[in-house]
Each structure stands twice: as structure tokens, then as C-alpha cells.
Amino acid sequence: MDKIVIRGGRRLKGRIPISGAKNAALTLMPCALLSDEPLTFRNLPRLADVDTFGHLLNQHGVSTMVEGARPEDFGRVMTLRAGRITSTVAPYDIVRKMRASILVLGPLLARAGEATVSLPGGCAIGNRPIDLHLKGLEALGAEIELAAGYVKATAPRGGLRGGRIVFSTVSVGATENVLMASVLAKGETIIENAAREPEIIDLARCLVAMGAKIDGIGTERLTVQGVERLHGATYAVMADRIEAGSYACAAAITGGEVELAGAQSESMEAVLDGLRRAGVVVEEVGGGLLVKADGGLRGVNLSTAPFPGFPTDMQAQFMAMLALAEGASLLSETIFENRYMHVPELARMGADITVTGRSALVRGVDHLIGAPVMATDLRASMSLVIAGLAARGETVVNRVYHLDRGYERLEEKLSAVGADIERVSDGG
Ligand SMILES: CC(=O)N[C@H]1[C@@H](OP(=O)(O)OP(=O)(O)OC[C@H]2O[C@@H](n3ccc(=O)[nH]c3=O)[C@H](O)[C@@H]2O)O[C@H](CO)[C@@H](O)[C@@H]1O
Numbered sequence: 001m002d003k004i005v006i007r008g009g010r011r012l013k014g015r016i017p018i019s020g021a022k023n024a025a026l027t028l029m030p031c032a033l034l035s036d037e038p039l040t041f042r043n044l045p046r047l048a049d050v051d052t053f054g055h056l057l058n059q060h061g062v063s064t065m066v067e068g069a070r071p072e073d074f075g076r077v078m079t080l081r082a083g084r085i086t087s088t089v090a091p092y093d094i095v096r097k098m099r100a101s102i103l104v105l106g107p108l109l110a111r112a113g114e115a116t117v118s119l120p121g122g123c124a125i126g127n128r129p130i131d132l133h134l135k136g137l138e139a140l141g142a143e144i145e146l147a148a149g150y151v152k153a154t155a156p157r158g159g160l161r162g163g164r165i166v167f168s169t170v171s172v173g174a175t176e177n178v179l180m181a182s183v184l185a186k187g188e189t190i191i192e193n194a195a196r197e198p199e200i201i202d203l204a205r206c207l208v209a210m211g212a213k214i215d216g217i218g219t220e221r222l223t224v225q226g227v228e229r230l231h232g233a234t235y236a237v238m239a240d241r242i243e244a245g246s247y248a249c250a251a252a253i254t255g256g257e258v259e260l261a262g263a264q265s266e267s268m269e270a271v272l273d274g275l276r277r278a279g280v281v282v283e284e285v286g287g288g289l290l291v292k293a294d295g296g297l298r299g300v301n302l303s304t305a306p307f308p309g310f311p312t313d314m315q316a317q318f319m320a321m322l323a324l325a326e327g328a329s330l331l332s333e334t335i336f337e338n339r340y341m342h343v344p345e346l347a348r349m350g351a352d353i354t355v356t357g358r359s360a361l362v363r364g365v366d367h368l369i370g371a372p373v374m375a376t377d378l379r380a381s382m383s384l385v386i387a388g389l390a391a392r393g394e395t396v397v398n399r400v401y402h403l404d405r406g407y408e409r410l411e412e413k414l415s416a417v418g419a420d421i422e423r424v425s426d427g428g
């Protein structure tokens, strides 16, 4: 299995192109199930999760075609076409690899009238239930049964009908599933307390490009007028705000200066605010952001929250950066109950972090020391890369497949700005 080897201490300088967003791509791809016409995505990131989602869609009968991607390009163009749905079952073997597979539930139900999807179960960062997805779909008339680890959803004869859903908790996945199902339901659907994440705006815009009628995009109240059918479209995936934030932390911890080409500040306000409070200079430049950190870092307090709050997907990377800040930082994780798996690994590199319940107190240290480390989830793995970039000596990050799920050609992007980083396979 591959490893990432980093020899720390190099100041990052240069330009990093930001890829299309994983978390947008994984909710945009299932939209292909909603129409029998082709749906083309530009700027789709080349990621393991995107490939896995493609395989899942293939076994539902969706064809996936990649157009003329040159190996040196980031991103690619993919056309998906679900002329006919050949299977409405999303099997355990694929769903267990990738939680986002649950996002085929709403579209399959809307288009084919039924869906049987393996329950995604818990994962490294916490329990992650799907009760809100199911309640939302029930409000559109679906009947739900749970058996043998699968959720089986059936639409009433005549198809889903509009309904009113008031989410008790802000849920990104449940908002996405219900929104995708409602666009083909009969009549009006109102989703209250909807998630407002930029990826949901991207999803809604893509659905509108396919002919859906959605009002209130970007607000906590989405109103959908169901349409008879959706047509094909071409849609460009938004820039990955979490990838951009991760490289901002990488630049900052090395005292570097990096342009994040394509990063969109409006999707990253809370992250940019956190960086600035930590002493990092962030400037808008044509088509992206410039991040500079030559004056040292200082501790900040941060609490994760649904958008527009500070994203849970950036908590681990900030923690790594703040491990070398002047003073203490208090981080609170309010979304997932077990998203501190990186703490013991950062501690092995010399970080001083104490976790109490959902809070982590990070006391800045003078330096980190490279070590062999491993993480059990994507953002935790990235936090170890960030720590490794500033640590003395060599850091070996194991279980690279987590990084490949969410960071397009990480080692290539980081070496291009001066990092000493390489991927090695176990043998070499
Ligand atoms: C609000 C939020 O920050 N969501 C994050 C969440 O999305 P993801 O869609 O995975 O999770 P949700 O937004 O649905 O979860 C938000 C909260 O609601 C709870 N919940 C969710 C669904 C449900 O049916 N029942 C239930 O109780 C969850 O346990 C969690 O505490 O993880 C993704 C991957 O890290 C992030 O990109 C999203 O930004």
C-alpha cells in the first residue's frame, strides 16, 4: 500500500490549483438518475470517491464517459446518462466504501418509484444516522422498511407527492436527498431548516439547469415545484472549499505564501476569518486567494457549526496548524462526536492537545518532530500531512487511500510549491 513521505521544514511558495469539490461532486453525480438525458460535468475532481460513485451509478444502469482528459490536467469532463434504470439496489459492498452512496436513495425513488440501499452505518468520525433522510422522504409519501441492513423505500402509486419537511437538525445529506427527490414529486415541497452549505447551492443550481423549479436557494427554506421530467445539462462543479482551506493551513504552518487558484472566498468566510484571527494574511487576487503567513501564528478558539459556521471538515487541519501557534486554542466539535482521531497521532509528533468531551485544548509548541503516523479518516490524514510539512525530520503518513478519496494528486500539488513530499509504495 502507498505511503506519503514528507521531509518537513520547507516554506511553501507558489500557486496551487484548486480542484472541483468532492462533496459537491458526490451530490451532483446522482442527479444523473433523475433524467434519461445526458448530464455532463466539467471540473469533476479525479478522486477515488468519484470513481466509486461512478461504479455505483454504473450498476444502476448509468453510463459514464470521460472525455479527452490529459494526464497533466486536474479535473475532467464526465458525461453520465441514465437512459434506463436497470437496478434500484445499492449494495453493501459499494455503500460501505463511501457514505455518500446514500444519496442515490432520493433520486432512485423519484425516478423509478423504489430504491433499496444498504444502510451506511457508523464510521470513524461518529455515528452518522440517516433518520432525517428517511423522515423527509416519508413526508413525500414514500414507504420505508428497514430489513437485513438495507433501507427499502417505495413511492406511492402515481409517484412521490410534494410535502412539507421541517428538519429538527440541519443535515447536509438529508437536505440533498429530499431536494433531489422533490424535484420530480407532484406539487409543491417546502423544506424548512434546510442546510445552506455551498455544495447544496451547487446541487440546486444543477437541478435548475436540468429544468427543476426551486426557490430560496442558499436559504434555510427551499420551495420546490415538482416537474414532470428533467432534461440533460452541462454543469461545472464548484471549487473545493475544503481543499483550498487545507492548503491554506499547509501554507500557513510553513510560514509560506501560496496562491489558491480558483478558490472562492464567498464559500469560505468562516475559514478565512479563522485564518486571519490566527495571524495569516488572506487577500483576494484575480481568480483566487493569496495566503501569506510570515509573521508567526497565534492561537484561536473555533467551534464547528453548519454553514455559514466553521466547517467540521476543516477542524483537523486547523488543529495541526494551531499546534505550532503562539498560545492556546480551544476547538469544539459540535457536528460529530468522534472527530478527534488525529489527536493521538499529532501528539506522537509532539503536539500538546487535551481532549475533554467535544472540546480540544491545543497548547502551541515550539516545534513538531516527524514520525510514522496513520489516520482513520480523510481530514485527519490531511492534518498529519500539514503537521509533517512543518515538522523536523521525516513523517510517513500511512493509509494513503483516505487522502486519495478527497485530495486530487496531493503530493504533486504540494511538491510544485516546494514541499519535500513523495508517494512511495511499500516495496520502494
Ligand atoms: C452540518 C454539517 O456540518 N454537515 C457535514 C456532514 O454532512 P453529512 O451529510 O454527512 O452529515 P449531516 O449534515 O447529515 O449531519 C449533521 C448532524 O446531523 C446528524 N444527523 C444527520 C442525518 C440524520 O439523518 N440524522 C442525524 O441525526 C448527524 O449525526 C450530525 O450530527 O459531514 C460532511 C462530511 O464530513 C460535511 O461535509 C458536512 O458539512
Ligand SMILES: C=C(OP(=O)(O)O)C(=O)O
Pocket: 022, 023, 098, 099, 100, 313, 378, 379, 406
Ligand atoms: C468525511 C468526509 O466525507 P464523507 O462524508 O464522504 O465521509 C469529508 O469530506 O470530510
